[in-house]
Amino acid sequence: MDSPTPALPDHNQTGVDYLAPWPRPPVRGTTIDGHVHLVAARHADLFFAAADHFGFDQIVSQTPLEEAIPLLRRHGHRIHLVAIPNWQKLASPNRLDDWIRRLDAFHHLGAKMAKLHLAPGTLHRTGLSIDSPDVARILSEIRARNMIIMTHVGDPEIWYQGKYAADPTFGTRTAHYQQWNHLLQQHRDWPWLGAHLGGWPENPDYIHNLLTQFPNLYLDLSATRWMVREISSRRDAIRNLILAHPDRIIWGSDQVSGDTRDFHFYASRLYCHRKLFESAHSGPSPIRDPDVSPGTPTLNGLALPTHILQKIYRDNTLKLLASTTHRASSPS
Numbered sequence: 457m458d459s460p461t462p463a464l465p466d467h468n469q470t471g472v473d474y475l476a477p478w479p480r481p482p483v484r485g486t487t488i489d490g491h492v493h494l495v496a497a498r499h500a501d502l503f504f505a506a507a508d509h510f511g512f513d514q515i516v517s518q519t520p521l522e523e524a525i526p527l528l529r530r531h532g533h534r535i536h537l538v539a540i541p542n543w544q545k546l547a548s549p550n551r552l553d554d555w556i557r558r559l560d561a562f563h564h565l566g567a568k569m570a571k572l573h574l575a576p577g578t579l580h581r582t583g584l585s586i587d588s589p590d591v592a593r594i595l596s597e598i599r600a601r602n603m604i605i606m607t608h609v610g611d612p613e614i615w616y617q618g619k620y621a622a623d624p625t626f627g628t629r630t631a632h633y634q635q636w637n638h639l640l641q642q643h644r645d646w647p648w649l650g651a652h653l654g655g656w657p658e659n660p661d662y663i664h665n666l667l668t669q670f671p672n673l674y675l676d677l678s679a680t681r682w683m684v685r686e687i688s689s690r691r692d693a694i695r696n697l698i699l700a701h702p703d704r705i706i707w708g709s710d711q712v713s714g715d716t717r718d719f720h721f722y723a724s725r726l727y728c729h730r731k732l733f734e735s736a737h738s739g740p741s742p743i744r745d746p747d748v749s750p751g752t753p754t755l756n757g758l759a760l761p762t763h764i765l766q767k768i769y770r771d772n773t774l775k776l777l778a779s780t781t782h783r784a785s786s787p788s
């Protein structure tokens with residue numbers, strides 16, 4: 457009796473050979489993945505094997521504090537840390553104590569940036585709001601340590617129109633972006649990184665206006681399925697957006713490590729990002745997307761010019777990471 461054909465894995469619906477060789481990105485100097493969640497030191501070998509295969513030398517990683525030291529000990533030359541709280545503790549009444557202690561510890565380990573996750577699901581789970589005194593306090597603590605502010609505000613438009621619309625306690629995009637805009641106005645003198653193209657790749661006109669309004673704001677291109685789906689479906693508009701703001705967009709994969717994730721899983725994300733930003737490829741994405749059914753979305757590559765790739769894969773990220781270096785308060 458014939459054995460059944462094994463199902464294609466979610467990360468490879470189209471039979472891509474992820475082991476096939478790739479040239480390094482067309483970049484002079486060290487390349488940097490600007491948005492990574494390498495969550496445990498034990499994941500690093502497989503994680504970096506895939507990064508090596510696709511030519512990425514360093515990562516800006518949101519690693520839990522408990523894993524940061526073993527990770528730095530072995531791979532310190534490849535890692536820029538981002539300070540993060542213990543996400544599990546954010547719903548507890550004394551969340552600020554633990555959060556500020558972790559900010560301090562990350563600061564002493566050399567982290568130059570600190571992240572606040574302010575997406576609808578997190579706000580809902582923790583009871584935080586973007587305009588809350590707790591968020592204002594953390595922002596001032598980040599600034600007091602001379603660190604860059606990073607936020608994730610917003611989520612895929614499909615979610616706002618689906619599960620969030622069905623439950624008003626998630627709030628609306630309009631309210632979330634008004635509150636974020638207010639914070640950006642208060643901190644317009646300070647470098648700020650907005651993840652996932654400001655959390656609204658579906659609206660390049662709004663994002664263009666945001667970048668124009670706030671010269672201190674940088675955005676990253678991270679998240680694989682979300683970016684492949686939404687950038688591909690408005691290819692020319694997003695390409696024009698990047699070309700209009702070439703010095704404040706950085707690339708990141710939003711790769712998340714895990715005990716069940718192997719080389720091929722990590723490779724699938726890097727494969728899609730390089731196809732999306734470097735090539736003019738048009739065809740089905742190899743990665744199954746639960747927000748698109750049936751099948752997988754189309755990937756339409758942006759074919760960004762080499763001088764832009766140099767900026768998003770390296771120069772802009774280094775510029776951002778150095779941006780608070782000379783802001784230390786001068787002695788009185």
Ligand SMILES: [Zn+2]
Binds near residue numbers: 710
């Ligand atoms: Zn992320």
